[in-house]
Amino acid sequence: MDDLVAIAMSALTGALIVGVPGALVLRALHRRSVTASVCVLLAVTVLAVVAGITLVAEQMFISDHDQHVLLIVVPVAGLVSLGIGWWLGRRLARxxxxAADxxxxERRLEASRRDLIAWVSHxxxxxxxxxxxxxxxxxxxxxxDPVTVADYHRRIRAENDRMAALVDDLFELSRIHAGLLRLAPVDVPLGEVVSDAVAAASPVASSRGVHVVAATEQWPTVRASEPELSRIVGNLLINAVRYTPSDGTVTVTGGREASGGWFAVSDTCGGIPDVDLPHLFDVAFRGSRARTPSAGGGGLGLAIVRGLVEAHGGRVEVGNIAGGCRFLVRMPG
Incomplete structure (x- = not known):
């Protein structure tokens, strides 16, 4: 019984010698790195065992041979444990x-949904x-008065069309966010899509005194779903026309690169404030300039563009150029 008590006391002493500093180190690391905390915990455990063995051996309760065997086996097992702990810590940290991401x-989506409801309600x-x-x-x-009556009818029709377009945008955006968008990619001549979009935007551009130009002759072929690609080009063109002043110009260019095709829509809007650039594709974002319903759109067009481009595996970027801004879309070839 006395031997058992001595062995227990020696083991406890070894554990305290190593465990107390180890606990202080763990406390200092608990907010920093999961991997480091797991590795320190395993190292403290192994060192506590080694310290206990050493103290017991000093009391001559085990032979030198057994002591050497234990002092070899325990560190080797400790190294294996540290390796497993490092791997496990990395997985836990990842x-x-x-989970944090x-x-x-989820918080950003919830905030975006609240903003969207507020914007659409307005x-x-x-x-x-x-x-x-x-x-x-x-x-x-x-x-x-017949003239006034006709004007009222025209305004009612225009507002009805605008609200119908807003509902269509909401439906499209809900499909993108819900993952219900079903694409049927085919080889699409980008030049034909741009030509159709320019023709569709020309009446709006003419009424505002804006010139729309397709400046590329050799357009690439991209791999995309044609209806969605038409929506991307059309939304970017209409957005550029709306914010380009009278006598301004909207230019569409394109080309091919190693990863596929690209096209860009440039305007002479005067540029976008730097603070707005990172948020330009957010749902219902309208920028620092006040945009009234008469300006058209519900702040969803660019959000739809980003969703459709990313659904194709492409990227969309925006930046300021001399006298205006430039939207660049890269699509897989």
Whole structure:
């Protein structure tokens, strides 16, 4: 019994000699690195065992041969444990980082949903109030002049078309965020898509006094779903036309690079504030300049562009150039 008590006391002493400093080190590392904490914990455990063995051997409870064997086996096992601990710590740290990123993404999505609801509520409420006022004026006979009546009908139709476009944008954005977008990539001549988009944007550009030019002759062929690619080019063109002043120019260029094809939409809007550039593709973001419903759009066009481009495996960038800004889209070839 006395021998057992002596062995226990020796083991406890060794554990305290190593364990107390080890606990202090672990406390200092607990907010820094999971990998380091796991490795320190395993090292403390192994060193505590070695210290206990050494103290017991000093009391001559085991032979020199057994002591040498233990002092070889335990450190080797400790090295293996440290290797496993390092690998496990790396996995734990990576999993924790992924979990933190997932929480951050969820918070950003929730904030984006709240902003989207606020923006859409505003963009729907304003035209609905105007349409209701004009409808009541027509019903009550307040407006009887044929020219004014025709103007009211034209305005009601325009607001109805704008709200229909906003609902279409919301539907498209919900498909992208829900992962329900189904692409059918084929080889698409980019020049044909750009030509159709320029023709579609020309009436709006002409009414604003903006010139739209496709400046590339040799357009590449890209791998994309044609309807979605048309939506990308059309949204970028309309966005450029809306913010280009009268007598300004919107230019579309394109070409081929090693990874595929690219095209760019440049305008003469005067540039975008640097503080707005990182947020330009966020849902419902409208920038530091106040954008009223009369300016068109619900702040969703560029968010849809990014979602569609990334769904194709491409990238979209924006930057300022002399006198304006440039949207660059890279698509797989």
């Amino acid at each position: 999993d924790a980082m992924w 997932a929480r951050d993404r 963009d729907l409420r304003t035209p609905l109030a105007g349409m209701r006022a004009m409808t009541e004026a027509l019903e009550d006979g307040v407006v009887t």
